[in-house]
Amino acid sequence: MEIQPEIRRPPEPAETRLRIESWALWMGLAWTVAGTLVGFIGFARYRPNLAGPGSVAIYAAIVAGFAATSASLTGYLRILVLTQPWLKGFPLYRQITNAVALVIIHAAISVMAALVTFRIFQNSFLGLTVDRYAGSIMVGVCSGIAAYIALTSAARLTAQSLSTLLAVFLATGVFISMLAADNPLWWTGMFSTLGTWQSGLTSFWSFNVTLVVSGLVLSTLTAFIVRDLSLMAKLHDDYARVMGRPPARFMRPRPAVVRVCLLGLGICTMGIGLVPIDVAEPVHTMLARLAVGFIVVLLLGAALWLPGFPLAFHVLTLACLLGIVGAGLLWRPLRYYDLTAFELALVGTTIGWLAVLVRTTSAALAVDAKTVAKALAAKG
DSSP: OOOOOOOSOOOOOHHHHHHHHHHHHHHHHHHHOOOHHHHHHSSSSSSEEEESSSHHHHHHHHHHHHHHHHHHHHHHHIHHHHHOGGGSSSHHHHHHHHHHHHHHHHHHHHHHHHHHHHHHHHHHSSBBBOOOHHHHHHHHHHHHHHHHHHHHHHTTHHHHHHHHHHHHHHHHHHHHHHHHHHHHGGTTGGGGGSGGGGGGGHHHHHHHHHHHHHHHHHHHHHHHHHHHHHHHHHHHHHHHHEEEEOOOOSSSHHHHHHHHHHHHHHHHHHHHHHHHHTTOOOHHHHHHHHHHHHHHHHTTHHHHHHHHHHHHHHHHHHHHHHHHHHHHHHTTTSSSSOOOOOOHHHHHHHHHHHHHHHHHHHHHHHHHHHHHHHHHHHHH
């Protein structure tokens, strides 16, 4: 019998770190030059504002989006799939889906960061315009930073970093949609109101695209989580064999259940964005209820799907489940607040629980691998 207890990815070699930094620096320099040239040409006939139509923000956001796209794709194909070869084991369509999700989220965050940053500066310096040279340098620097960060992020992608990207992207996209809504009283209805044409073009696209991309990214995050859970299941079987016991059939990690629930949640999230409530309310509502169902199944059966996790994690899971139930009761029948507040509580609880799940899975897997290694050493 041959057992491999050390199945976690080894620490990043010095050569890989140097390669990542080298690629990131070259990519950043190249897009700094490209962004500067674009700005120099674009601002040839006028002094642009920092934000607004035809401003530095618009040029910087567009070029930064392209920079992040090329850089993240390079980091994924040239580094990540080589340092994490298990990513090549997926069917071709899943490999394409993972790459597309990674590229889109980095590009989208870069675009939103550029728009928000220059808007803040414009509001801080009212009436300020810049000349052709200053504007082009701003575009170049913004593009170079986006390329550098995107490549290093994609090359070093883990479940923890991807869950952080997902949370940042989802929160930023929804906040932009809220700020851009034509109706300032949208919150008196529900969050889905932001994804309707009545909320305005910017709010419509921001909200729905955020949901679609978040669902796509969640499918990629699922791959990382399920891989760790599958390794945990294997370690549980290995430990049982080392100790001379048959593998557990009931209390063992259930990566298949977690995969179905998380993929189902991701698909429902994409569907909610693709089918706004003013287009087909029954379909939109059904998808939202299915999403809640997948969340409840994950939380309700966490002790069965995720045995071996610390007691604190299961206490937190129970607290999240009770929090969702309580939030629902405050909405109906108590009518303490409206549907928007309940949706906010539900989404916040789910994102927070997923972040804790990712970190706890990683830590538990490392402990299980160490336990198996000690058992093997004790057996000689």
